[in-house]
Amino acid sequence: AQRVTQPEKLLSVFKGAPVELKCNYSYSGSPELFWYVQYSRQRLQLLLRHISRESIKGFTADLNKGETSFHLKKPFAQEEDSAMYYCALSPYTSGTASKLTFGTGTRLQVTL
Amino acid sequence: EAQVTQNPRYLITVTGKKLTVTCSQNMNHEYMSWYRQDPGLGLRQIYYSMNVEVTDKGDVPEGYKVSRKEKRNFPLILESPSPNQTSLYFCASRPDRMSDLFTDTQYFGPGTRLTVL
Numbered sequence: 001a002q003r004v005t006q007p008e009k010l011l012s013v014f015k016g017a018p019v020e021l022k023c024n025y026s027y028s029g030s031p032e033l034f035w036y037v038q039y040s041r042q043r044l045q046l047l048l049r050h051i052s053r054e055s056i057k058g059f060t061a062d063l064n065k066g067e068t069s070f071h072l073k074k075p076f077a078q079e080e081d082s083a084m085y086y087c088a089l090s091p092y093t094s095g096t097a098s099k100l101t102f103g104t105g106t107r108l109q110v111t112l
Numbered sequence: 113e114a115q116v117t118q119n120p121r122y123l124i125t126v127t128g129k130k131l132t133v134t135c136s137q138n139m140n141h142e143y144m145s146w147y148r149q150d151p152g153l154g155l156r157q158i159y160y161s162m163n164v165e166v167t168d169k170g171d172v173p174e175g176y177k178v179s180r181k182e183k184r185n186f187p188l189i190l191e192s193p194s195p196n197q198t199s200l201y202f203c204a205s206r207p208d209r210m211s212d213l214f215t216d217t218q219y220f221g222p223g224t225r226l227t228v229l
Contacts, residue, residue, distance in 0.1 A: 009152070044155070044202060044220040086154060099170060100145070100218060104154035 002027040004089050006103035013077050013110055021072040021106050023061075023087030031089045033063055033070040036102075038084040047072075047085070057081070077110045084108075114139045116221035118203050124227045125193055133188045133224050135203030143206050144186040145170070145218070146178065148199040155202065161186055193228040200225050 003026045013019055025031060035047040048056045050063040050070060061072045070087060087103040116137045125131055137144065145160040147170075157170030161180040175197055177189040186205075190197060204218040 006154075043222050044204075046217045049217075099157055099160065101157070101171070102147075102155040104152060 002031070002089050002091060002099070002101045004087050004101055004103035006085075006087055006106045008106045009104070010107045010109065013108070015079055015110055015112055016076050019072075019074040019077045019081070019108065019110075021085050021087075021108065023070045023072065023103060025068050025070065025087075025089050027068075027089060027091060029091055031091060033061070034088045034090070034100075035059070035061055035070075035072050036086045036088055038086070040083070044086070077108075079110050079112070082108055082110045114219070116203055116205055116219050118201075118221040118224050120224060121222060122225050124229065126229050127194055128192050131190050131193060131226075133190075133201060133203075133226070135186045135188065135221060136184050137186075137203075137205040137219070138184065139205065139207075139219065140183065141205035141207050141219075142183070144180070145204045146176070146186070146188050147202045147204065148172065148197075149202060149223075150199050158188070158201075193226075195228045198226060198228045 005024045007022055033050040036044050037047045038044045059072055059074045061070050063070050084105050084107050086105045088100050090100045119134045142163045146158040147155040149155045156172045158172055158176050159170050159178040161167045164180050164183050167178050167180055180186055201224045203221040206218045
């Protein structure tokens with residue numbers, strides 16, 4: 001069974017401070033990992049995915065298979081980063097669609 | 113505009129009164145899914161559908177039904193709602209993996225806040 005763990009419910013940082021949102025997963029096969037973000041009163045949207053190795057809004061995430069982690073990082077937090085962040089896992093299959101499992105989410109609060 | 117729509121956005125009902133939450137997407141996506149979002153539990157998948165007439169259970173299917181008679185629509189049915197189904201519900205869609213349009217990104221609807229008294 002696949003599982004995603006986000007150990008922190010709330011992460012509060014000062015503006016300009018580094019941010020690291022933790023995500024650990026368990027899955028026996030080869031997973032695809034994602035970070036989704038939900039800003040206040042907005043729908044959930046994809047922030048980034050590990051296969052594209054991109055940086056979005058200054059955020060990056062590296063898949064560490066040895067530690068089964070996919071932590072989200074940003075060197076300098078901005079007020080507009082305040083939101084709910086969800087880590088998600090999808091088992092890679094060569095066939096058709098598969099389940100997406102979410103973590104419980106971490107609320108990032110950036111204060112002045 | 114490409115989007116996923118849900119109706120109603122807010123619903124207050126009573127225990128046992130059947131209800132349907134509609135979900136529609138205009139992107140010709142094969143894959144559609146329903147999630148519920150609860151504090152401290154994150155998003156949990158209820159049901160998903162890989163294409164018309166193909167549905168499967170997610171992690172928390174008890175008390176819910178779905179149907180996929182048309183590609184664009186994926187309604188969520190609560191035959192006999194109970195208070196523990198009070199939650200925020202999200203519908204999502206994306207292209208099939210075998211499609212030329214495939215992307216990992218799931219497009220989410222705006223959510224339906226359901227209260228069962």
